Amino acid sequence: MQPLKTSVSIVKINGIRRIINEEESTMKRAVKKSTLENGIEVITESMPYVRSVSLGFWVKTGSRYESRPMGGMSHFIEHLLFKGTETYSARQISEIFDGLGAELNAFTGKECTCYYARILDENLETAMEVLSDMLSRPTFKSDDIKSEREVILEEISLHEDSPDERVHDLFAETLWGEHPLGKNILGHLDTVGQFKCEDVLAYFKKHYTPKNILITAAGNLQHEQLLDLTKKHLKKIDGDSVLKKKIKTTVRPGTKVIYKETEQAHICYGCEGLPARHKDRFSLSILDNILGGGMSSRFFQEIREKRGLAYAVYSYHSFYKDTGLFTIYAGTRPSNVGKVMDLIRSEIDEVVTKGVKSEELSRAKKQIKSQLVLGLENTGNRMMRLGKSEITHGEILSVSELINYVEKVKLEDIQRVAQNIFLPEKTVLAIIGPFDEDKFII
Numbered sequence: 446m447q448p449l450k451t452s453v454s455i456v457k458i459n460g461i462r463r464i465i466n467e468e469e470s471t472m473k474r475a476v477k478k479s480t481l482e483n484g485i486e487v488i489t490e491s492m493p494y495v496r497s498v499s500l501g502f503w504v505k506t507g508s509r510y511e512s513r514p515m516g517g518m519s520h521f522i523e524h525l526l527f528k529g530t531e532t533y534s535a536r537q538i539s540e541i542f543d544g545l546g547a548e549l550n551a552f553t554g555k556e557c558t559c560y561y562a563r564i565l566d567e568n569l570e571t572a573m574e575v576l577s578d579m580l581s582r583p584t585f586k587s588d589d590i591k592s593e594r595e596v597i598l599e600e601i602s603l604h605e606d607s608p609d610e611r612v613h614d615l616f617a618e619t620l621w622g623e624h625p626l627g628k629n630i631l632g633h634l635d636t637v638g639q640f641k642c643e644d645v646l647a648y649f650k651k652h653y654t655p656k657n658i659l660i661t662a663a664g665n666l667q668h669e670q671l672l673d674l675t676k677k678h679l680k681k682i683d684g685d686s687v688l689k690k691k692i693k694t695t696v697r698p699g700t701k702v703i704y705k706e707t708e709q710a711h712i713c714y715g716c717e718g719l720p721a722r723h724k725d726r727f728s729l730s731i732l733d734n735i736l737g738g739g740m741s742s743r744f745f746q747e748i749r750e751k752r753g754l755a756y757a758v759y760s761y762h763s764f765y766k767d768t769g770l771f772t773i774y775a776g777t778r779p780s781n782v783g784k785v786m787d788l789i790r791s792e793i794d795e796v797v798t799k800g801v802k803s804e805e806l807s808r809a810k811k812q813i814k815s816q817l818v819l820g821l822e823n824t825g826n827r828m829m830r831l832g833k834s835e836i837t838h839g840e841i842l843s844v845s846e847l848i849n850y851v852e853k854v855k856l857e858d859i860q861r862v863a864q865n866i867f868l869p870e871k872t873v874l875a876i877i878g879p880f881d882e883d884k885f886i887i
Contacts, residue, residue, distance in 0.1 A: 476831070476841060477668040484656035485679060488831045488841070489671050490663040492824060498569050498664030499828035501561040502576050505659065505836060506652040508632075509555045509625040509765070514639070516625075517632015518648045520553040521597060521640060526560065527551070528589040531582040533575060535589075541575055553630055556765060557836050563825055566665040570674055577678035580653060587642050594640060601631050608711045608877040609757075609776060611703075616713035616772055616875040619701040624694050626765065654684030659835060663827035694768045700874045702881065710779045710878030714789055716871040718762050718769030719862075721837045726764060727850045728858040729771070729866070733762045734809040735801050735859070736792065737773055741808065743792045744773065754781045754788070764837060771866060779878050786874075793867050800860035810851055817844050 475491040507519050529535045542549040547564040560579065562572045604610055614629045621627030631637075658679075662671050696717045719729050737744040737760025748758045758775040777785045820826040821844065834841045842850075 478841075479668070479672055481655070481672070481675065483682075484654075484658075484685075485675060485682075486659045486835070487668075487672055487675055488659070488661045488835060489666060489668045490827050490831060491667060492664050492827070495665050495824060496566055497563060497824055498566050498572075498662055498666050499561065499563045499824040500569070500572055500576065501559055501661045501828050501832050502580055503659040503661065503832045503836060504558045504560075504580075504653055505556070505657040506558060507554045507556045508628055508630045510652070511625055511628075513623075514636060515644065515648060516628050516636040517597070517601075517630070518640065518644070519558055519652075520630055520632060521593070521637060522645060522649055522653075523551050523553045523558050523560075524593050524597060525585060525589060525645065526579045526583050528586070528593060529584050530578045531584060532578050538575060538579070541571065545571065547572065555626055555630065557832075559829075559832060561825075561828070569662075569666060569670075573671075573674040574678050577675075577682075580658070581679060581682040583649070585642060585645055585649070590640070590642055590645060594637060597631065597637050598634060601629075601634055601637065604629075604631060608703075608705055608707055608709075612711040612713050612875055612877045613772065613774070615701055615703060615877065616715065616873065617770065619699055619873040619875050620696055620715075620717060620770060621694055622697065624692060626694060626768070650684060651686050653682070654686050655679075655682055656685065658682070659832060661828050661831040661835070663831065664824040696871050696873075698870055698872050701876075703877045704880060705877050707878050708778070709776050710782050710876060710880070712775045712777070712782065712785065713772050713875040714786065715760075715770060715772040715873065716866050716868065718771040718866060719764065720767050720769055721764040722839065723769075725858065725862050725865075727847075728854050728862045729762055729769075730813065731806065731809045731851070731854050732796070732801075732859050732862055733760050733771065734812060735805045736760045736796070738809070739812065744775075744789065747788050747792060748775060748785055752784075752788075754785050758785075766837060779880065782876070782878070782880075793863070796860065796863045797867055800856055800863075803856060806854070806856055806859065810854070813851055814848055817847055 476488065477491075478486065478488045480486050508516070511518055527535060527538060529538070533541070538549075542562065545564055545568045547562055547568065549562045551558070551560040560576055562576060564572045618627045660671065660675055694717075719726050723729075734742065736742055737758065739745065742759075744758050744760060748754050749756070755775045755777045758773075760771070760773045762771045763769055773789055775785050775789070820830070831841060
């Protein structure tokens, strides 16, 4: 039976390699990048075997570039751009994309804001025209600003009433303090509630400039086609300012507890991670997968499967240009918080002192490689990958290159990364539940 097992394994490995090699060859031909004279960047990936296009307009601004009084402005403007332009009303924008059977949406992050659409290839110019109009000719009517301010205040209140979401913001606040990266992307009631029309216009003119805009697209299109459409529809956008210099982050260890009468306590425990281009970022991704990346992960098995102490328990990491974070989340009954924390610390200590097992490393690599390959089947994923890679990492690696980096990670790399990030001076704890802060120490 052993030869049969080995044979099947070789077939699977060769199958993945074949897919990766085909992708590598295709991507080298398909991905193209240009910078227009005004500074707008355009990146495309041609996929002639599909009938759709995913289109993204990225603005290189987010909550980390906001001053304290302007906290939440990037997200506020994201909402306002859907309220109408000099050419289209808010209703017309919705009707156009609904009439095309298309998807239109947006999101705001710490370091970027993205407006995106997924349409049939034949409707690319229509989508390009409307999205360009939204970014270059918004009306910012005072009535719209007032009404949307109320919408976002309700969104903030909803977020505050959702401790399983709020605790992640509390963790970032505890980790980075007053630094903009530690602040909620939505902003706060006292900041958003004070936004005026002149504040919106000033922030928009400063940040929505050609040199801060990146357009990415993946699907059935040609690079020159999108270049021509960009020149045609974004010719009215102006300004020459670029992002200001980033403020250096400072991490202090600490514990933050928000008292709230909840049936379940919500925990975020972790540390500062690695910046986006750090040489150990692939090792960190694998460490994350082993600790809390799925149902076979250590935290899931030890805390949920063996002891039934939590329904949701996982870890995640976030990369930023000059820093990052590593977070472990668990939701458990208040009486079980101590047990859950002991188990989390125990698993971390074991990785730091003993490393991980070879079978864990092998399983994590396979899972990450499979996720990368499966992501190739979706134009939206490809478009997002182009934008995030360019803005956060400053480079676009092919899947084959990413796989090679993952394959090179060794057992000792995982242990070294764990030893470097899980340091007392970089560790914080955030809890929302029926507790007083003095009951918890790191």
